[in-house]
Amino acid sequence: MKEYPHLSVVLDEVSAREGHAEGQAPWWTYCAEVLDHVRVPYDVVPAIGDLGLDGPGVLLFPEAPSLPDDQAAAVRAWVEGGGALLCTGAGSLGAAFGVAEVDPVADGYVLIDGADGWLDGVDVPLRAQGGNKLAVGTDAVVLASWAHDKTPAIVLVHLGLGVAIFSGVDIWQSIVRIQQGDPVYTDGVPAADGSAAVDDGSLKCDDGIVLSYETDREVPPQSAVRRAEGRAGLDPVPIFHRPHADLWRGAFLQLLLGAARHCGVVLPWLYYWPAGVPAVAHLSVDSDRNSIEDAATSLDLFDEIGVRTTWCHVYPGGYDTATVERIGAAGHEHALHFNAVGDADIASWGWAQLRAQHAWAQAMTGHEEIVSNKNHYTRWEGWDEFYRWCVRLGIEIDETRGPSKRGNVGFPFGTAHLAKPMSGTRRLDVLMLPMHAQDLAWTTHESVRNVILDQVVAQHGVAHFLFHPVHLHRRSFVRDACRDVVAEATRRGLPWWTAAQLNAWERLRRNVVLDVRHEAGGGLAISAHAPNAIPGAAIMLPLPDPSAQVETAWSDSGSPVRPAVVERHGMTMLELATDLAEGTTTLHVTWAAVAAAPDGELVR
Numbered sequence: 001m002k003e004y005p006h007l008s009v010v011l012d013e014v015s016a017r018e019g020h021a022e023g024q025a026p027w028w029t030y031c032a033e034v035l036d037h038v039r040v041p042y043d044v045v046p047a048i049g050d051l052g053l054d055g056p057g058v059l060l061f062p063e064a065p066s067l068p069d070d071q072a073a074a075v076r077a078w079v080e081g082g083g084a085l086l087c088t089g090a091g092s093l094g095a096a097f098g099v100a101e102v103d104p105v106a107d108g109y110v111l112i113d114g115a116d117g118w119l120d121g122v123d124v125p126l127r128a129q130g131g132n133k134l135a136v137g138t139d140a141v142v143l144a145s146w147a148h149d150k151t152p153a154i155v156l157v158h159l160g161l162g163v164a165i166f167s168g169v170d171i172w173q174s175i176v177r178i179q180q181g182d183p184v185y186t187d188g189v190p191a192a193d194g195s196a197a198v199d200d201g202s203l204k205c206d207d208g209i210v211l212s213y214e215t216d217r218e219v220p221p222q223s224a225v226r227r228a229e230g231r232a233g234l235d236p237v238p239i240f241h242r243p244h245a246d247l248w249r250g251a252f253l254q255l256l257l258g259a260a261r262h263c264g265v266v267l268p269w270l271y272y273w274p275a276g277v278p279a280v281a282h283l284s285v286d287s288d289r290n291s292i293e294d295a296a297t298s299l300d301l302f303d304e305i306g307v308r309t310t311w312c313h314v315y316p317g318g319y320d321t322a323t324v325e326r327i328g329a330a331g332h333e334h335a336l337h338f339n340a341v342g343d344a345d346i347a348s349w350g351w352a353q354l355r356a357q358h359a360w361a362q363a364m365t366g367h368e369e370i371v372s373n374k375n376h377y378t379r380w381e382g383w384d385e386f387y388r389w390c391v392r393l394g395i396e397i398d399e400t401r402g403p404s405k406r407g408n409v410g411f412p413f414g415t416a417h418l419a420k421p422m423s424g425t426r427r428l429d430v431l432m433l434p435m436h437a438q439d440l441a442w443t444t445h446e447s448v449r450n451v452i453l454d455q456v457v458a459q460h461g462v463a464h465f466l467f468h469p470v471h472l473h474r475r476s477f478v479r480d481a482c483r484d485v486v487a488e489a490t491r492r493g494l495p496w497w498t499a500a501q502l503n504a505w506e507r508l509r510r511n512v513v514l515d516v517r518h519e520a521g522g523g524l525a526i527s528a529h530a531p532n533a534i535p536g537a538a539i540m541l542p543l544p545d546p547s548a549q550v551e552t553a554w555s556d557s558g559s560p561v562r563p564a565v566v567e568r569h570g571m572t573m574l575e576l577a578t579d580l581a582e583g584t585t586t587l588h589v590t591w592a593a594v595a596a597a598p599d600g601e602l603v604r
């Protein structure tokens with residue numbers, strides 16, 4: 001194995017491109033996006049033959065390889081000697097571990113009860129897209145099973161000093177298809193209970209929802225909110241109450257970090273947010289109607305509650321100069337609200353229309369830097385076409401993907417995380433910021449609020465609430481609902497960030513590369529290579545054992561290092577909070593309760 005990093009991913013990009021040319025979707029290439037977001041260090045190799053397999057480490061096959069017998073035997077011997085293997089699918093490699101694929105599952109549900117200690121239990125059947133039932137020997141540990149017939153879906157095999165994990169679930173396809181939905185060419189099928197009539201003759205991203213209205217929703221628990229007045233008839237309806245794509249990300253991370261720890265490999269990762277922040281909240285505003293009275297009421301409210309928003313400007317019209325200036329002066333972000341609903345000239349779906357409206361927003365606001373967008377009425381067509389336009393135009397973050405109907409609120413695209421969309425065999429350089437609810441107390445019952453916040457905190461993502469100034473202006477109870485969601489998120493420790501802030505932070509952290517090695521006396525040295533300084537960063541390390549305590553933690557840059565023990569993704573982690581300088585910052589940790597490794601030995 002190479003010295004650094006300690007995670008090797010076997011990902012044959014050439015055969016992915018060839019397969020794509022023949023019509024196969026190379027879902028497995030998306031594992032790089034999942035790893036890049038977590039910011040765990042890894043190395044990509046095109047073939048197992050390129051690895052030495054000469055020491056402990058973690059080996060990830062995002063797609064089951066077809067290996068000749070001698071190579072499969074070499075991998076087995078390496079695991080036996082203390083290696084950790086993770087494989088999506090089983091293929092011919094599975095045979096070396098007594099694991100076989102039996103029947104394919106195109107669309108199914110997976111049960112994770114958490115009894116084995118490797119995965120946390122999940123309280124709903126997890127939606128899976130693609131995969132296989134697995135057949136295993138009696139000594140395998142079944143970590144997850146297919147819901148319809150209880151056959152193994154994810155299994156673990158202990159072998160000698162090492163461990164091998166096989167996922168019959170196509171985790172990558174599941175994440176991508178739930179997040180990005182199906183391509184939108186026609187109206188979607190509405191919910192049978194009438195709560196989500198997406199068949200409204202207007203193409204939107206929620207026409208392509210992969211999650212099921214019948215099996216993936218639940219009515220939220222009754223809200224503690226009691227208002228003297230409210231909207232008549234606005235009763236709770238079922239919502240997508242669990243972020244299925246994020247639950248798959250979390251399960252994968254638990255398997256990856258668990259396997260690494262089992263084999264004595266330390267895998268650090270750079271936490272999603274500044275140190276100590278459990279999750280983030282985002283409030284966006286759509287300027288529909290462009291009324292300066294609506295805007296004034298909303299600006300007064302945002303001043304009062306101290307929140308900065310992303311203000312999405314819809315064509316045509318715009319605000320007067322004074323309103324635009326007040327929005328900017330209060331720290332709100334000027335963004336585009338691309339209009340393709342056909343109610344004005346150039347308000348139709350197309351690259352030229354998007355480009356023209358972006359230029360209009362720049363001219364109307366006097367701001368060149370329009371980096372964020374949300375589509376009016378969540379309009380959408382096709383699959384990745386709009387994201388390709390964003391890249392061409394310089395829109396760096398799009399926050400369209402979310403509910404347009406009362407019954408598809410919550411996590412209709414299964415996520416609270418920032419992610420880059422898949423396109424062919426690659427990712428596009430635009431961030432998807434999911435949206436979770438519109439106009440609490442007006443179009444969405446407030447009982448959804450805490451469900452969304454709780455799940456976002458559990459996944460350490462970003463909770464996105466959208467309000468329209470027109471509803472804030474007309475109804476005091478909508479203003480109260482806005483006050484309350486801001487207070488409730490703040491009470492849980494979530495700061496409110498604009499889309500531009502989210503975009504800048506995510507792009508900053510995605511440039512950081514970590515590595516780790518043992519030091520004399522049993523300590524660790526974790527180096528962060530950052531092209532730009534990042535204040536308040538948090539480097540996470542799974543604790544080597546539950547009793548481990550930090551004796552000293554310091555940085556060679558002289559910045560203070562604040563160690564803390566935190567729960568992240570259901571695992572106990574050591575958080576090392578510090579300012580990362582431009583260039584390389586190395587943090588040093590010594591343990592009070594862990595046996596020392598020999599001097600200078602690498603952590604692998």
Ligand SMILES: [Zn+2]
Nearest residue numbers: 286288376377
């Ligand atoms: Zn709108």
